[in-house]
Amino acid sequence: MSESETLAMSRMSRELKAEGHDVINLSVGEPDFFTPDAVKEAGKKAIDENYSFYTPVNGYQDLREAICHKLERDNKLSYTPDQIVVSTGAKHSIANTVLCLVNPGDEVVIPTPYWVSYREIVKMAEGKAIYVKAGIENNFKITPDQLDEALTDKTSVFIFSSPCNPTGSVYSKEELKALAEVFAKYPNVYIISDEIYEHINFGGKHESIAQFEAIRERVILVNGVSKGFAMTGWRIGYIAAHPEIAKACNKLQGQFTSGTCSIAQRAALKAMQADPSTTHSMLEKFRERRDLVLKLLEEVPGTKTNEPQGAFYVFINVKSYFGKSDGEKTIKDAFDFCMYLLKKAHIALVPGSAFGDDECVRFSYATSNDLLEEAVARMKKSLAELK
Numbered sequence: 001m002s003e004s005e006t007l008a009m010s011r012m013s014r015e016l017k018a019e020g021h022d023v024i025n026l027s028v029g030e031p032d033f034f035t036p037d038a039v040k041e042a043g044k045k046a047i048d049e050n051y052s053f054y055t056p057v058n059g060y061q062d063l064r065e066a067i068c069h070k071l072e073r074d075n076k077l078s079y080t081p082d083q084i085v086v087s088t089g090a091k092h093s094i095a096n097t098v099l100c101l102v103n104p105g106d107e108v109v110i111p112t113p114y115w116v117s118y119r120e121i122v123k124m125a126e127g128k129a130i131y132v133k134a135g136i137e138n139n140f141k142i143t144p145d146q147l148d149e150a151l152t153d154k155t156s157v158f159i160f161s162s163p164c165n166p167t168g169s170v171y172s173k174e175e176l177k178a179l180a181e182v183f184a185k186y187p188n189v190y191i192i193s194d195e196i197y198e199h200i201n202f203g204g205k206h207e208s209i210a211q212f213e214a215i216r217e218r219v220i221l222v223n224g225v226s227k228g229f230a231m232t233g234w235r236i237g238y239i240a241a242h243p244e245i246a247k248a249c250n251k252l253q254g255q256f257t258s259g260t261c262s263i264a265q266r267a268a269l270k271a272m273q274a275d276p277s278t279t280h281s282m283l284e285k286f287r288e289r290r291d292l293v294l295k296l297l298e299e300v301p302g303t304k305t306n307e308p309q310g311a312f313y314v315f316i317n318v319k320s321y322f323g324k325s326d327g328e329k330t331i332k333d334a335f336d337f338c339m340y341l342l343k344k345a346h347i348a349l350v351p352g353s354a355f356g357d358d359e360c361v362r363f364s365y366a367t368s369n370d371l372l373e374e375a376v377a378r379m380k381k382s383l384a385e386l387k
């Protein structure tokens with residue numbers, strides 16, 4: 001397995017910072033906001049109330065009930081608590097699911113650009129990843145024909161995120177319906193629907209592929225509190241799935257980690273019970289920043305992007321810089337491009353190769369307007385020096 005390239009970039013930028021450089025870190029994958037006060041209070045109360053014992057492997061019953069209530073309230077999806085497994089972050093939920101569903105040699109279809117860990121988790125399960133390229137011309141989304149072409153009788157799982165990390169693309173209800181119609185023709189394929197960015201969606205209502213009855217039993221809905229409630233460090237994610245799949249994940253988790261942290265679960269319960277409007281002020285801030293970054297990038301020659309509809313990233317095509325040089329080193333690919341900007345402009349981005357697209361870089365706007373303005377100004381100046 002490879003080291004997570006996003007974490008590697010964060011590490012390098014921390015090292016430069018430690019040497020005294022003023023680094024602007026745009027490689028981060030987490031909101032720069034604090035966890036809501038009521039959620040923090042619930043965590044403190046849990047400590048005082050001695051929530052210090054082992055928890056049920058699949059999570060506290062009331063938390064799983066609250067997750068079912070949330071899925072009904074926000075997504076009009078009906079689940080029972082035995083269909084929910086709470087884990088140590090959505091990443092853990094995805095790893096559990098892939099390990100349960102993928103046998104060595106199975107094909108796993110993944111649209112590109114993909115979230116970096118899908119590839120490595122599939123490798124861990126000894127699955128064979130089949131990538132389907134979604135280009136900028138189609139807003140980084142795959143078409144039903146592309147999906148139909150990629151699925152075979154060896155496919156066991158399809159995995160995607162909407163809103164997507166790294167592109168911010170969001171599949172509409174119609175687009176999901178068209179994909180669901182293709183899946184209906186392949187009854188052995190499971191669909192892992194990563195919805196961790198549900199609450200950071202600028203287009204309005206979140207749509208889940210689990211809403212289509214014909215494939216519902218085969219959808220494993222993954223979500224959690226990390227992004228929407230600014231709770232990345234608390235480590236709570238969950239799946240909602242067919243009871244047999246939930247049972248398998250429960251069994252696996254029982255041998256690996258046991259139930260996740262008691263305190264974090266009590267805090268997550270508060271987040272689940274919160275009115276969805278709790279997350280709106282953060283959403284509005286992200287929308288404002290997205291608009292700012294898109295406007296600033298228009299002034300940077302040779303960069304191309306789409307208009308992201310969710311998450312907090314812009315995926316920028318920088319191919320026009322490949323082959324250019326600062327007199328010392330020629331930029332061959334997105335990795336060289338990121339290294340150049342890290343060393344020259346002290347800005348940390350993530351090369352698109354981490355997400356399966358080597359022509360692009362990921363720019364996270366989970367930081368203040370002032371830093372975003374400063375970062376793009378530095379980027380523009382340093383790129384102008386490449387010939």
Ligand SMILES: Cc1ncc(COP(=O)(O)O)c(C=O)c1O
Nearest residue numbers: 029089090091115161165224226
């Ligand atoms: C698309 C996607 N899925 C899952 C995760 C993992 O979320 P968690 O922190 O809850 O494990 C991330 C985090 O970056 C993500 O971007």
